[in-house]
Amino acid sequence: xxxxxxxxxxxxxxxxxxxxxxxxxxxxxxxxxxxxxxxxxxxxxxxxxxxxxxxxxxxxxxxxxxxxxxxxxxxxxxxxxxxxx
Numbered sequence: 508x509x510x511x512x513x514x515x516x517x518x519x520x521x522x523x524x525x526x527x528x529x530x531x532x533x534x535x536x537x538x539x540x541x542x543x544x545x546x547x548x549x550x551x552x553x554x555x556x557x558x559x560x561x562x563x564x565x566x567x568x569x570x571x572x573x574x575x576x577x578x579x580x581x582x583x584x585x586x587x588x589x590x591x592x
Contacts, residue, residue, distance in 0.1 A: 545553065
């Protein structure tokens with residue numbers, strides 16, 4: 508009897524999850540629909556941000572070159588502290 512209750516619970520839970528996912532897919536606009544629904548001044552702001560490259564990830568190579576040598580130890584630029592004798 509307990510196995511039947513578990514199966515029923517699993518079926519209902521799966522149905523609720525699939526139903527929620529389906530509702531989300533139907534009601535959430537895709538990026539093009541969202542952009543088309545924006546007011547003209549907001550579209551201009553989005554276009555300006557896209558032109559500036561906001562939200563576009565940069566390649567990691569220039570960022571890595573700006574940093575110190577990643578292979579060097581953190582304390583490599585200082586002398587290690589002296590131990591008390």
